[in-house]
Amino acid sequence: MxxxxxxxxxxxxxxxxxGVLLAVLLGLPWLIRLAAVLLWLTGGALAxxxxxxxxxxxxxxxxxxxxxxxxxxxxxxxxxxxxxxGRLWGGLTVGGLVxxxxxxxxxxxxxxxxxxxxxxxxxxxxxxxxGLMYLTFRLRFLxxxxxx
Amino acid sequence: MNETQTNSMIDALLGRDIQTDHGGLTLGDVVxxxxxxxLLIYTGWRSYDFLTTSVPQGYEILALVGLWGLDIGAVAxxxxxxxxxxxxxxDWVSMFFFVFDLVGVVLTSLTDSLLYGQADEVxxxxxxxxxxxxxxxxxxxxxxxxxxxxxASPQTRERRAKRKAEHDYRAKMMQIxxxxxxxxxxxxxxxxxxxxxxxxAAMAKIKMMQDQIERQTRLALRDLTGIHGLTTAPxxxxxxERLAELxxxxxxxxxxxxxxxxxxxxxxxxxxxxxxxxxxxLDHFPEE
Numbered sequence: 001m002x003x004x005x006x007x008x009x010x011x012x013x014x015x016x017x018x019g020v021l022l023a024v025l026l027g028l029p030w031l032i033r034l035a036a037v038l039l040w041l042t043g044g045a046l047a048x049x050x051x052x053x054x055x056x057x058x059x060x061x062x063x064x065x066x067x068x069x070x071x072x073x074x075x076x077x078x079x080x081x082x083x084x085x086g087r088l089w090g091g092l093t094v095g096g097l098v099x100x101x102x103x104x105x106x107x108x109x110x111x112x113x114x115x116x117x118x119x120x121x122x123x124x125x126x127x128x129x130x131g132l133m134y135l136t137f138r139l140r141f142l143x144x145x146x147x148x
Numbered sequence: 149m150n151e152t153q154t155n156s157m158i159d160a161l162l163g164r165d166i167q168t169d170h171g172g173l174t175l176g177d178v179v180x181x182x183x184x185x186x187l188l189i190y191t192g193w194r195s196y197d198f199l200t201t202s203v204p205q206g207y208e209i210l211a212l213v214g215l216w217g218l219d220i221g222a223v224a225x226x227x228x229x230x231x232x233x234x235x236x237x238x239d240w241v242s243m244f245f246f247v248f249d250l251v252g253v254v255l256t257s258l259t260d261s262l263l264y265g266q267a268d269e270v271x272x273x274x275x276x277x278x279x280x281x282x283x284x285x286x287x288x289x290x291x292x293x294x295x296x297x298x299x300a301s302p303q304t305r306e307r308r309a310k311r312k313a314e315h316d317y318r319a320k321m322m323q324i325x326x327x328x329x330x331x332x333x334x335x336x337x338x339x340x341x342x343x344x345x346x347x348x349a350a351m352a353k354i355k356m357m358q359d360q361i362e363r364q365t366r367l368a369l370r371d372l373t374g375i376h377g378l379t380t381a382p383x384x385x386x387x388x389e390r391l392a393e394l395x396x397x398x399x400x401x402x403x404x405x406x407x408x409x410x411x412x413x414x415x416x417x418x419x420x421x422x423x424x425x426x427x428x429x430l431d432h433f434p435e436e
Contacts, residue, residue: 058264060197066189075188077179084175109152125257128187129250131180136226138177
């Protein structure tokens with residue numbers, strides 16, 4: 001009686017673990033995708049925190065929010081580019097990994113650099129100026145080309 | 149969701165399914181555009197923060213006005229260069245002030261950030277001194293540039309040329325009007341003078357006629373003997389006839405004298421003896 005019960009329980013456990021294993025195997029792609037999203041979000045959160053660390057000492061809160069929003073926007077734009085190219089999950093993983101590594105290793109080195117303060121102060125307006133120049137020339141080119 | 153569906157969704161989000169005259173914006177263009185908008189908030193905030201330190205308390209609104217010469221100015225000149233400028237000078241002005249404003253944006257952002265926290269004192273002081281002078285100059289130069297841009301506009305130049313031509317035309321037409329007016333006055337004067345001359349001529353003619361009548365009357369009064377009529381006879385035969393007539397008159401006069409003498413002796417007046425005919429001796433002479 002006891003033996004029969006044990007065999008039945010063993011069969012049940014075997015079926016259960018096989019089911020769990022099968023479920024894990026079937027859900028593995030989605031688990032990896034979930035991990036990619038988490039890695040992407042972690043990288044973004046670390047970048048946002050890094051921005052706050054750098055800019056909070058010499059920036060009004062509103063301007064810091066704007067810079068943090070710029071990072072959020074870049075994260076979303078990166079996802080958009082990946083969606084367009086059909087390489088979302090791999091791109092999110094690589095992007096998140098690069099961000100995490102940058103913040104973990106490059107960021108401390110940057111903070112210790114002699115000109116870190118000056119570069120970080122000049123970076124946002126310089127990026128704005130470069131972006132605006134790019135857009136200006138690009139749109140002018142498109143506009144001129146559109147004129148018959 | 150396959151790739152085609154994803155792309156069409158992104159195209160719809162980016163507005164690429166809308167036909168514009170500017171060609172097509174790529175995803176990269178849109179990303180840069182949105183990133184620039186976000187960074188514009190940062191730089192605008194910085195510029196405003198810096199400008200508020202350079203205006204008196206209670207006049208912070210002036211700092212917002214100053215933004216039109218920095219961040220907003222840079223974007224505006226960019227748009228002007230892309231879509232608006234139509235002449236060489238407008239291109240130069242818009243491109244120069246686009247770069248000029250961007251330099252101002254970088255300067256104010258950097259200076260404002262250096263005013264916070266533990267920064268390099270020497271660099272902060274130097275940049276602040278520069279920015280305090282340069283930033284108002286940039287703002288004012290933008291105002292001047294706006295006028296220059298407007299003056300360099302082909303439409304403005306066309307309107308100026310048209311206005312000048314209209315002015316010249318009006319000046320010439322005023323000359324014509326003045327000439328017409330002078331001609332009208334001259335015509336009026338000449339007509340009035342002509343009328344006076346006509347009257348003068350008529351009066352002179354009347355005067356000449358009157359003089360002639362007067363002269364003839366005087367001649368007639370003096371020529372009681374008809375001598376003048378004799379001398380003015382056209383030929384010898386007429387002269388002889390007039391001479392005979394003259395003799396006849398002399399006889400008549402002598403007879404009248406005798407009658408007068410006789411009448412004076414009888415106490416009769418000559419008028420009564422002559423039957424009234426002698427009262428006006430001219431009645432005996434024929435009119436010439």
